[in-house]
Amino acid sequence: MPSQKSTTTLRAESGQAKAPQRARGHARVAALLEAAGTEFADKGYDAATMTAIASRAGASIGSLYQFFPTKDRIAGALLESYLDILAETFHKLREAAPSLDVSLLASRLTRTFVKFRASHPAFAVLVETYSYALPRTMNIRESLRREIESVLAEVAPHLAPAEIAVRAAVIQQIMKAAVAVNGDTSIASRKAVMDELDGLMRHYLQDAIQRANLETPTSS
Known part of the structure; x- marks a missing residue:
């Protein structure tokens, strides 16, 4: 049975494989993952x-099985690719955070999950609905919380790790609330509510930064 391969783990079956062959393999896997995302969504x-x-990807079923022998394998690989994208998103935000105005940082944090889910609708399907079939989803929320901790540590570096962990959990809940608001068509003015969440995030970040400044070590 073929082993699972994804966009990050695909390897040439032979050390003699040429670059064009590897490129075609990566492109084929990318097409299969994109098709799977559409199908799951x-x-x-x-x-x-x-x-x-396979049909959505314009590939034969044999070609699909060559890379992903079961449906849970391709779902797992798709989740891995989504997590790579999220990790890169947080990496860029972490690098930019110290130079960003608090209001802009707050807005970006509040809307990170909203924008990601809009671009990758299968993510919610796989994480929230079918975690029983994909055990790795149990660790995704924890992984994302650690990413948030890393961003918070950049703007409030002198906060104790325990406090950063607690505050990151609160920030994560605000981000999740933004997702819920964005999808709730019964709310008459979702934009106004999102703006309120931005304000809540901004005040919370400002409080964390001020708290960190109070705890900044001073030279004797």
């Missing part, structure tokens, strides 16, 4: 089929 995990995924 449209039909959900249970109703999605390997045949439909």
Whole structure:
């Protein structure tokens, strides 16, 4: 049975494989993952089929099985690719955070999950609905919280690690609230509510920064 391969783990079967062959392999896997994302988003995990995924990718079912022998394998690889994208998003935010105005940083944090889910609708399907089939999803929230901790540590470096962990959990809940608000069509003015969440995030970040400044070591 072929082993799982993803965009980050795909390796040439032979050390003699030429670069164009490897490039074609990566492109084929990328196309399969994109097709799987569309299929999962449209039909959900249970109703999605390997045949439909192959068809969406314009590939044969044999080609799909060559890279992903089961549906949970391609779902797992898709989640890995989503996590890579999120990690890169937080990496860029972490690098920019010290130079950003607090209001802008707050707005970016509040909307990070909203924008990501809009661009990758299958993420919510796989994480929230079918975690029983994909055990690794149990660790995703914790991994994302650590990413938030790293951003907070950049703007409030003198906060104790325990306090950073607590505050990151609160920030994560505000970010999740933004996702809920964005998807709640019963709210008459979602923009106004999102602006309120921005303000809540801004005040919370300002409090963390001020607290960190109070705890800044002074030279004797």
